[in-house]
Amino acid sequence: MIELKDLERDLLNSFKLSILNFTLKCEDEINLPIYKGSTLRGSFGKILWKIICTKKDIDCNNCINKYICIYSQIFKTPNPLNSKIFSKIKYIPHPFIIEPPLEIDKLYLKGNEIEFKLILFGNIINFYHYFIIAFEELGKNGIGKSKGHFKLKHVIDEMNNSILIDENKNSFLPDSPNLLPLSNLYDEFLSQINLNEIKLNFITPTRIVYNGKLIDDLPFHIFIKNLIRRIWLILYFHHKIDFTLNYKELIDSSLNVDIKNKNLYWYDWERYSSTQNTKIKLGGFKGVITYTGDLKKFLPLIFIGSYIHIGKQTSFGLGKYEIIKEVENGK
Secondary structure, eight states: OBOGGGHHHHHHHHOOEEEEEEEEEESSOEEOOSSOHHHHHHHHHHHHHHHHOSOTTSOGGGOTTTTTOHHIIIIIOBOOTTOSSSTTOSBOOOSEEEEOOOOOOOEEOTTOEEEEEEEEEGGGGGGHHHHHHHHHHHHHHOBTTTTBOEEEEEEEETTTTEEEEETTSOBOOOSSOOOOOHHHHHHHHHTTSBTTEEEEEEEEEEOOEETTEEOSOOOHHHHHHHHHHHHHHHHHHHSOOOOOBOHHHHHHHHTTOEEEEEEEEEEOOEEEETTTTEEEEOOEEEEEEEEESOOGGGHHHHHHHHHHOOSSOGGGTTTOEEEEGGGGGGO
């Protein structure tokens, strides 16, 4: 079991994470919804299925290949048969997040560019080529209501700002992209913040369920419970690491951290589900909240969470928050 004093070292050294920046150049007029994460994610999934699936007449849940198929591992992400813990969970967290552009513009004209980030973690990083191939194919097939076409202008590895592929079809694809050095970034993070006060800005709708209901507030202990569970699941299933933390001690301590001030509000939006042939409401809270108390033991969790998001539907880009530095050094 990981003790609290070892939390920073073990967590940060274990977590594998890569960030790729995609730029799409419109060849036609493209019409996208205000929140673009669901369209990018859904369109990507359909194209990936067309590229990879060899048994298109069989539902993924009933397919004998679902535990080895790359499409299933990326997009369906079933719980492996040999899980010793979390065995009752049917689907585990997706190993990717699409962080969509946040501008509210819906219409992109020919020549306009659409930028988004792709975050990969764990063993799926080694299969990042499939994401690039899928978006190249998606550009040929079209996206949005008008099925507008685009070219993949470039994909950049954020860690070292290196180009992986450019619009001239030149590719510089290594076996695996560079990993984000969380340990180094964490040291810099610690030097910039107040250890007794932290301010978070929830940028995209955040859907957290507590006692069976979506919540529109975020007491610190609920925040920490959700972070622990998400990080634990990702490490266990996507890194093959049993992150058995003394979480009771953490949760008990989290009850002593208070909300200093908050400005959270509910943001409603909906997406069309082709699977269910209906529109689905996916509202969540956004806004700013400041916690105060003895935060040091929680900071590794909060830091990692700012990269992997929190709550439900994170693969759409939901649950993204940033740590605001304006309270650093006691300001």
